[in-house]
Amino acid sequence: MTDKIIVPLDVPDLESAIALVDKLPQVTFWKVGLELFTSTGPAILEVLKSRQKRIFLDLKFHDIPNTVAGACRAAAGYGVDLLTIHANCGKDCLKAAAEAVQVGAEKAGTKPPNLIAITLLTSISARDLAFDLKIPLELPEFALEMALLAESSGLNGAVCSPQEVAQLRESCGKDFLLVCPGVRPSWADKGDQKRSLTPAQAVQAGADFLVIGRPITAAADPVLAWEKVCSEVG
């Protein structure tokens, strides 16, 4: 079960990232996001590969189809396991991205990453969606529509909050990957996450992978926090 937990390397530089990876040798799946990739570029990916870690490259592409396709071709060349794009960049963009990862991986001689779509960021509440973003759908319906759009465009899965994962699991095929950030043990601070459940609840609801960062990485004792989270996941 512990290989279901992905820990984000949300740190500012390569040195801090390596220190965290070394502190938590039990973690097999790491996430590299906007802060670290902008700071270090692909150097961090090489470090993780040299330690036989799986990699979630969470760059959340969102642009016009031609630009996103180019970025996906390039990212697929790194040989990462998961790559993200925003579902609301639209069907043409999602289809172009799905094709681009195949082309990029083939050109680089690597396995294509599983391309997964962000349905709705876990920091957005139902109120934010209705009043700030002016989306006239109920939040669970919007998240489901985004997942179905991703699935029909040829993507491998979606990123969703644990609060919507059961509904997406029921509506999307069993092979559609569902990755949940916004997971919070009862003892951890929610921070900016607005739609959370506990690790046990998220797994029970059907999540394939849980992304759990600050409850582990910002804990006074990250190793102990990791062990507590693992025991909750089962």
Ligand SMILES: O=c1ccn([C@@H]2O[C@H](COP(=O)(O)O)[C@@H](O)[C@H]2O)c(=O)[nH]1
């Ligand atoms: O909707 C989303 C998509 C991505 N994330 C990312 O997951 C981690 C969560 O970290 P915590 O410290 O556990 O909050 C972070 O890297 C986000 O960029 C997300 O939270 N929500």
